[in-house]
Amino acid sequence: MLAFLIAPAADAQPQVQDQAQPQPATAPAAIAAPQDRPFPGHIALRIDATDLDRHIFTGHETVPVPAQLSASGGDMVLLFPKWLPGDHSPSGELDAFASLVVNAGGTRLGWVRDPVDVYAFHIPVPRGSTSLDLDFQFLSPTEPKQGRVAMTPAMLSLQWNNMLLYPAGYFSRDITMDASVTLPAGWSFGTGLDVASTAGAVTHFKPVPLNTLVDNPMLAGRYFRREDLAPGAAVPVHLDIAADRPDDLAITPDQLARHRALVVQAQRLFGSHHYDHYDFLLSLSDELGGIGLEHHRSSENGVEPGYFTEWDKMAPERDLLPHEYTHSWNGKFRRPADLWQPNFNVPEQDSLLWVYEGQTQYWGKILAARSGLISRQEVLDSLAYTAATYSTGIGRSWRNLEDTTNDPVIASRRPIPFRSWQRSEDYYEEGALVWLDVDTRLRSLTHDSKSLDDFARAFFGIDNGSYITATYQLADVVKALNTVAPYDWAAFLNARLFATGPQAPLDGLTRGGYRLTYTDTETPFLKSEEANRKYTELSFSLGVALKSDGTVRGVIWDSPAFKAGIVVGTQIVAVNGLSYDADELKQTLKASLTDKAPIQILLKADRHYRMVTVDYHGGLRYPHLERTGTGPASLDTIISARK
Ligand SMILES: [Zn+2]
Known part of the structure; x- marks a missing residue:
């Protein structure tokens, strides 16, 4: 504003600019890119998780110094994990990582944060050093507005990525981690990690690659219950439950049966498994930060305390476990090529989240219905709500569905003023509608002999027993659909992903035998x-x-x-x-x-x-969804339990 007030008169001579114009400062040297080569030795990581009053996790880490660096001395770069699988965004909680002190052979070393990449720490390693000793803390948020509360008086959620540094220059699978944790006395825990030994409150896990460690968080609690979801099966599946209060752990035989049915129905759908054991980590809490995060052989599921005890009110919560379980196949085992990352500081690209999350959202609802976790009417009501939400939200007029896959990076789920216009992570629910569209189209093309079940088995069910991630691209999805039923799937998906326009993709509902309608009564x-x-x-x-x-x-x-x-x-x-x-x-x-x-x-x-x-x-x-036509509706077949 001031510039206008003091603007020179029209006839004033322009001032001659003799000084040099600013130029960019010299950029610091780039952090070493990850290479597929073994990092020598094991990194030992000791976590103390007993400071329940202050919500502080204390870490000690011993990092071997590679021989060449030991001989020469020099800069070693350690990274804090930034891009976390499942979050699809640079969500590493660097702000909560504190108190870093680095020693080598008993001598304290300074550390310098990289001026451009603030997730990178430069350590000046003296010649002859064979290992670095790191001490640090992860200061869990103490109230929700600071971030996700990871520790309460009754439970904790230990995510290893928040409490470690790892060497730059290596694929995460090439770094071996030897981790242990000390829990409050008398607490129990669940995790996908294999235990090597237990001594008192200290649990030592078998050494694993860094990416496996990060993929296997721990849920621990004072009030804890473990249920077998696959009795007698060769590949165990467990439900590990922590609660704010012991009464909340009261799972009924009927509820247990429905969770067991989920495992059966998922096996019937995918015809495979990509884990050697699986643990649902289920927190029933209004104090621990909410979560729904997938892993290869576990998942973190945060629900209301009354998940079991107020079962009738919890229908909207009950597709969470089916969703996260589906991710073991869709997301963890099969992963978009641009989302796969060699280490946790290489950016993820989210362009195929409409498959990764969209189809998982779809199977989450369908498997919840097939297993009896939600009733037929509840899944119809859930789909009605989704269909209405995306019919009412017209942000599609300017922003196509595929572009919303950028939203984890753009908005990180921050509150926004006009969600229905700005759009959000619409690839979940609108993505699910697209997959219903695909499913019913497959059924109509093949006179009900093929369906999205066949795609799921062919695409996610390959290499039974393997948990080496298999990456894919859009062309692979199109090819797999064509194998189930030949059709112009590229054009079909293009129209639903890349086009703009106000219409929500409701063809799947129509083809499924239903239409969206409105009444003055809530479901x-x-x-x-x-x-x-x-x-x-x-x-x-x-x-x-x-x-x-x-x-x-x-x-x-x-x-x-x-x-x-x-x-x-x-x-x-x-x-x-x-x-x-x-x-x-x-x-x-x-x-x-x-x-x-x-x-x-x-x-x-x-x-x-x-x-x-x-x-x-x-x-x-x-x-509401209203039945159209007569005879068996395709959607009713889709949500029926598979025999
Ligand atoms: Zn998901």
Whole structure:
């Protein structure tokens, strides 16, 4: 602004610029790229996880110095893992990594963080040093707004990548880690790692490559329960449960049977396994940070404390385990080539997340239904909600589905003002609709003799027993689909992934024998979703989702609320002259069908009050799936348990 005020008069002579213009500073030397060569020796990693009051993990690490560097002395670069598998983004919690002290042979060495790559630490290694001793801490967030709380008085989630440094210049699979952990006395744990020995509270694990260590976190807890999900099977599968309170661990025989059925149904789907044992790490907590993170032979699943004890209210939570389990096949074993990384500091590229996450989201719902974790009606209600959400959200008009695979890097799940327009990680749920489209198309092309089950078996089920990651590209997906049923799959996928336009991909529902419809009654599934997440869902009528005090948590672009200037963060204080009440607002919306008067809404944003008029007469609207046609519906066949 100031520049305009002091702009020279039109006839002033331009000032001659004699000084040299700035030039970029010389960039520091690049960090050594990873090479596929063995790192000599084992790195010993000792974690103390007993400081429950302060949520502090304390680490000690002994890193061998390669012989050549030992002979010459010089710079050794150690890396903190930055790009984490499953997060699809540079999410390593570097800010919580603290107290780093490096010693060699009892002499303290300085360390310097790389000025460009702040995840890299330069260590000046004296000649003759054979190993480095590192001491550090991982300071777990102590409240959710700092990040994911990884330790509570009753449980902890130990993610090795947050509490280690590793040498630059090597593939992570070429670095051998020898890890141990000290837990609070009397605690139990679950992990995909194999135990070498236990002495008191110290557990020592068998040496594994770095990528395997990072892929095998630990869930430990004071109140713990372990259930066998594959009794008598050659390849064990367990459910390891930690809870805030011992009462929450009360899994009923029926609930156990449904979780066991998940293992059976997944085996029938994929016809293979890519682990030698598998552990579901299940935390029932409203204190430990929520999580849903896949691994090759385990998964981290964070759910509400009442997952078992308030089973009837938890339907929306119950596709989490099927989702994360599916990832053992789709994501961990088969992985997009551009997402595979030689070490944790090479950027991941997310272009195929619509397969990695989208098809996993699809199988998560389908396997949940096939195993009885959710009922037929609940999966239909879940699909109705997804279909309505993506029909209402019209960000597709400017941003195609494939582009949303960049969102983990762009937005990292930060709150945004106009989610339905900006789009988010839509490749999950809209991706699932695309795969329903593919599934029903395969069925119609083959007169119901083939389906996406055949694709899953052919694509993810190869090399039974192997857990060496097999990478793929888009062309491989197209080829595998063509093997199941010849069709122009490239054009089919292109139209759904790369095109823009307002229409959600609902052809799968139509072909599946259903159509999206709206009534003034919520499904029990949506009611549970609202209760668990503590909000009121009016996205399909007024165009808002509201917190319990009327504060807007979501607004639909181009909706009546949007047109009235209602945005996220504003609070609905009163409706038609009466203070906000969720049930009364619903009644007002219901009456809007016949009531010709517009709705008067008093808004509050910070100190500003504003009255807006919403001339809405569409009634209260909630999504449902309605059966079309007669005879067996394709979608009903899809969600039926496989014999
Ligand atoms: Zn996932």
